[in-house]
Amino acid sequence: ELITAINPLRNQGLSDIALTSNGFLLNGERAHRLRKAGLNRISLSLDGTTADSVARMAGIKHGELHLAQVLAAIGHARSAGFDPAKGDLKLNAVIEKGKNDNQLLPLAELARNEGIELRLIEYMDVGNRNGWQPEAVLTSAEMIAVINKQWTLEPIKRKSATTAKRWKYTDSKGYLATIASISEPFCGDCNRLRVTANGIAYTCLFASQNSGLDLRDYLQANSCSGDLKEAIGKLWGNRSDRYSEQREQQLKSGSRKAPAEMALLGG
Known part of the structure; x- marks a missing residue:
């Protein structure tokens, strides 16, 4: 309803409507309704590829259902017309050292197989409830180094006022991005x-x-x-x-x- 209500603002300069979701409730019907309402892009959050890693990052006891729902949501979004090749569908993952950093390669492999751009996000001290410590931050450079050993990456020049640094796989299997607000701040052009x-x-x-x-x-x-x-x-x-x-x-x-x-x- 909200997207339908704001969609007419395109006549007044609105160019893009995007949504970030944990994907848990994104079934096929809802994905199609969102697309029909005018949603251009959707980013789904997934911090691991195993039930244990998902549960650990989400703070829940069992991650099987959550993981299954998010993986299904990827398919639902694609079927509704959110095309990963056009940047309409992306996957977000927050990486925390000692907690889910062993999921870097599995997440990258999942995204490569799905043809989706994976955005790796440094663990941030937003708010005061997550017990953030600087020692738990795995930097963008460290994440890229791990993935680059498995699949060679080529950097793409960062556009002004964007939050992500992007790379492309040299084997032509898509793109990867990092959001490095801890180790490489971008306050100057935010x-x-x-x-x-x-x-x-x-x-x-x-x-x-x-x-x-x-x-x-x-x-x-x-x-x-x-x-x-x-x-x-x-x-x-x-x-x-x-x-x-x-x-x-x-x-x-x-x-x-x-x-x-x-x-x-x-x-």
């Missing part, structure tokens, strides 16, 4: 503004929970659209978010303010 479900705008994924701008006053029936544009412009123009570049300094000094949770901000 262009992402996040708006939560309750109308709070944040200028950074690592923003403190009290730093957002409440947009609800600008969205009332008697509000002027010019006021909303001015408020967002001021928020964006005055932003100074560089946490990924300042992480070590802030953590050492204890100056980091309570961060907003990932579940609130999205990816």
Whole structure:
């Protein structure tokens, strides 16, 4: 319903509608409905290829059902018209050292066999609930080194304002990407503004929970659209978010303010 409602905004400049999901509820019917509603791209999250690894990363007792559902969701999305070759369907995996780093090659192999771009995400300190420690971070360079030993990779120049660094397999079996916000920050050309479900705008994924701008006053029936544009412009123009570049300094000094949770901000 939400995608159907925002789809007409394409006439006002909206160019792309994307969704990230754990895939657990993405059955065939829902995949087709999403595509029909106007969804362009979908990224499915899968942190392992075994029931044990999936359970460990998801914090659940049994991963068999979850794994089976996500693998099935890949097929449902493809059948609904989300074409991996066009970038309509991708696979996301967060890699944590000592927890699921043994899944690097199996995940890469799965993605290669499915013809899907795998995006390996460094374990991030978003929010304060995941017990993040820097020692648990497997860097992008380390992940690429492991995969490159098995299948040779060739780097692709990163486009400005994108979050991912990409490689292509030299044997022509697709692409691989990493999101390295810990080891290789990209604050300098970030262009992402996040708006939560309750109308709070944040200028950074690592923003403190009290730093957002409440947009609800600008969205009332008697509000002027010019006021909303001015408020967002001021928020964006005055932003100074560089946490990924300042992480070590802030953590050492204890100056980091309570961060907003990932579940609130999205990816």
